[in-house]
Amino acid sequence: MIKRSNGDWSHLMVLFMPICFPSPYSLGAQLHASGCRFTLYAPDQDSVHLLLWHQGHQPQRIAMHEYKHGYWTKDVADVVAGQEYSFEVSHAGQTWCVADPYAQAVAGPLTYQPPYTPSQSTRVARCQVVGHESFDWQGVSSPQRPMQDTVIFETHVKGLTQQHPDVEPAQQGRYLGLVSPAMLAFYQKHHINCLQLLPITACLPEPHLLSQQKTNYWGYNPYVWMAPGPRYAEKNAVNELKTAIRELHRHDIEVILDVVFNHTAEGGEGGPVLHFKALDHAMYLHDGQQLRNHTGCGNTIDIRHPAALKQVLDTLRMWVTDYHVDGFRFDLAATLGRDGDTFDPHSAFFHAIAQDPILSKIKLIAEPWDIGPNGYQLGQFPANWAECNDKIRDTTRSVWRNDPGMLQDFATRLMGSRDFFSAAHWPDHLPINYITYHDGFTLQDVVSYAKRHNHANGENNHDGHGDNRSANYGVEGPTNNADIVEIRTRQKRNMLASILFSLGTPHILMADVLGHSQQGNNNAYCQDNPISWLHWQTQNHAWSNWLATMIARRNAIVPRFIDALSGTQxxxxxxxxxxxxxxxxxxxxxxxxxxxxxxxxxxxxxxxxxxxxxxxxxxxxxxxxxxxxxxxxxxxxxxxxxxxxxxxxxxxxxxxxxxxxxxxxxxxxx
Structure with a gap:
């Protein structure tokens, strides 16, 4: 029996206090007081080894324990943030290193020489342990701006500042470049209150791009959903991205992330083995033994699978709670509502979002289609979602090109496309009205090229959209003809005014603020070069000043009319x-x-x-x-x-x- 000392037992209570460990169902690498708990969901594996990598040494190979069917876990003492790790598994008779799907940082390098092999996987699959509690948010909070008061500016982290002469070289093309003094002044001058960033999560180029020494510049080939891409960081992607978001919020600017949950970089049957193919093949939709391809990228996530649903929801919550992002734009979002060949707006995914105390409060924007059966679902998403409205893009381009018989449809688009977006559900279910997006012509190219010019992509100009509804007004490409320049500029004003003063949330491509041309390339996904990087030295200031003024006037005028035409009134x-x-x-x-x-x-x-x-x-x-x-x-x-x-x-x-x-x-x- 333990005796008391001076009648006080408190000094002994520590002997009976349990050490608090993360739940084995908390997937990923979870730091705790004495080390780190690594947990992996791998129901397809009979054994899993954790590999801890130390510079210049062979990895420490540690057998993991199957806590419950499919849940493999291991506590390791003295692990700290920054530790590199991966998992070793068997697949198709070979031993592979695979990434942690729940990793919150990756070490890379995020490239390889096709074909992907087990030996290359030992480097590509390396992840890093992350601790979030040390970042200082300095009391800065999100603007929490209503959707009707928002104007979305879509941009690429690298392309925005890579060539900006007033951004420090170390910050050009990086997260911190977004909040350089020159960029903050630019946002203020142009009344920019929301940035939508092309995918910033860790991604891998497709094998055919690697074979051509190209990369997936846009980032729509996700590798690890929870990890910010290191290619936009100088030293620490986690802290530098958080710093950028904090400073944007400090200046009253919201941040929306473009996220890709419809497929992964593992591609089709011949694609690389990165994680899910070896860990849990049920993450993907199948047609017999083949992966279904409703995305055009080789595989399709099966959101009905509990592990897939959990992974997506956990990822979204992490970006909101740990990074304070304000919303998401979901690439090919019809995939997230798929029940095989049909789309269900009452699917488990949408219900899970609607009841979630965190995710139900943020901005949710759907790209309301994919390329699978019944893939076009404009207007069919739940009432708490906004949707990208391609109808106004196509109709507006046709109207100003003076295509016959289009003005009645344009009137419908101007009034908020209420044939697809009932005003009974405004302002939550508003159309996202746009003329241009990252995929397609820039606005300058809409008025400068009658056809696409994608030869630089290496696909014989067969890639990219063929229906651009564009015009060149007499000359294909650049010209010094004053009359052509004048009509092109007027048509740009017409199209942007059509978006700004229509009922809905305007979406503007940041390249269009500067009048940037991609030389007629309407699918510059692999062009990590001046074709995509914005040309600040050639900015048309008369054009951008006009646009800035129109944005300010739109913000003062249009929201009150959206409000009046919403709901019961x-x-x-x-x-x-x-x-x-x-x-x-x-x-x-x-x-x-x-x-x-x-x-x-x-x-x-x-x-x-x-x-x-x-x-x-x-x-x-x-x-x-x-x-x-x-x-x-x-x-x-x-x-x-x-x-x-x-x-x-x-x-x-x-x-x-x-x-x-x-x-x-x-x-x-x-």
Whole structure:
């Protein structure tokens, strides 16, 4: 029996206090007071060894224990953050090193010489132990901006600053370059309040790219979902990415990550063995013995599989809790709702997101399609999701190219594409309205090239989208012809104004702010070079200043109209459709229209009741007479015939120029 000392037992309590270890169901490398617990879910394996790598030495090889079927675990003393590790397993009669799917940092190098072999896997598969508790967020919190007040700017971490002359060389093309003084000043000047980053998680190039000494520049070939890519860091990807997000938040800028959960870099049957193929083959959809390919990348994640669902949800929560990201854009998101050949908006994945106390509060954006059966699902995602709206992209490009019979559909897109996105579910279920995305032409190329020019990709110009709805206005590519330059610039203003003043959340390609051209390449996924890197020295300041002003005016005007047209009050407003001369448009006249006016007036249930916005459009090559509605004090806030941004008082009767987009508001509330 242990005796008390001076009647006090407290000094002995430590003998009976258990050491707190992570649960064996907490996958990955979990640091604790005396070391690290490594846990791997590998139901396809009969034995697993942990490899601890030490510079210049052979790895320490440690047998893991199967705690429960499929869960392999091992506690190792004295392991600290930065320790490199991988797992050794058997697959198809060979011994492979595989990465930890739950690793939060990778050591790399993230390249190899095809074909991928077990000997190469000993280097590629190395991961690093991470501890998150030491980062100082300095009390900075997320802006938590409503979706209707958000303007999304899509950019590539490297391409944004790689050639910026005012960014320190050590930060060019890196996470910290995003928050360099030059970039922070640029965001402020252009009213940028949300960055959507192309995939930054660790990825591997496809074998065919490696064979050509190319890389997957865009990053849509994920390797380890939880690890930030080291190629954008100078020293420490984890801390440098967190620093970038903290400083963006400090400047009231949100961060959305483009994430890829539809496939992995393991590719098809002949692809490399990186993790899931050896650990849990049920992670992928199968057709008999073959992997199904609904992604165009060789494999498709089966989100119905409990381990796959857990991995995706755990990954999302990690990015929100450990990195404070504000939302996600899901690449080929239809895959996440797949039940085989069908799409189910009530799938377990969507329900799990909706009930999650963390994930239900962030921005969720779907690319609402994949290439599998029934893959196009625009408007079918749950009400708490926004969706990329390709309808407005295609229709807007066609309208300004003056394709016949498009103006009625354009009117629908302008009003928020309510045939796909019911205003009953606004502002949560808004369309993401865009003209350009990373995949496709930049805006400068939409008005400069009639066809794609992807020869640099090494696929004989057969890759990339063939339906670009673009025009060159007389010359294919660059020109010094002043008349062509003028019409191209006006068409750029028309298309951006169409996105900014339509109802929804605008999405703008950062390259378009500078007027960047990719030389007609509409699939520059493998172009890690000046084709993709932004050219800051050739920035068109007149263009970017006009765009910055229009963004500011959009932010002051459009959200109140989205708010008024959302939910139960959506029927309390007035929307009038007229010819430019003021006559009401008849239903049978829509198919032949080339010009119209739309006036939205807020109803009595809105705090700004009586305020109006008028949009006048002339897509033809002939000017029209415009009659503005009487009894309003109209002010012109956008006129695409010029890059002048002065707020003007238009005449009641005036000329609506050819190929022009005019926005007026009544009163002086701007």
């Amino acid at each position: 959506r029927h309390c407003n007035q929307i009038a459709w007229r010819h430019p001369n003021g006559d009401q448009i008849q239903e049978d006249q829509w198919p032949s229209l080339q010009a119209f006016c739309c006036q939205i007036t807020l109803g009595t249930h809105h705090p700004d009741a009586g305020q109006s916005m008028l949009i006048a459009i002339n897509s033809s090559d002939t000017a029209r007479n415009l009659r503005l509605p009487a009894n309003h004090q109209w002010r012109s806030v956008c006129d695409t015939t010029t890059d002048e941004t002065t707020v003007a008082t238009p005449e009641s009767f005036q000329r609506l120029a050819e190929k022009s987009f005019l926005v007026c508001i009544d009163g002086d509330w701007l």
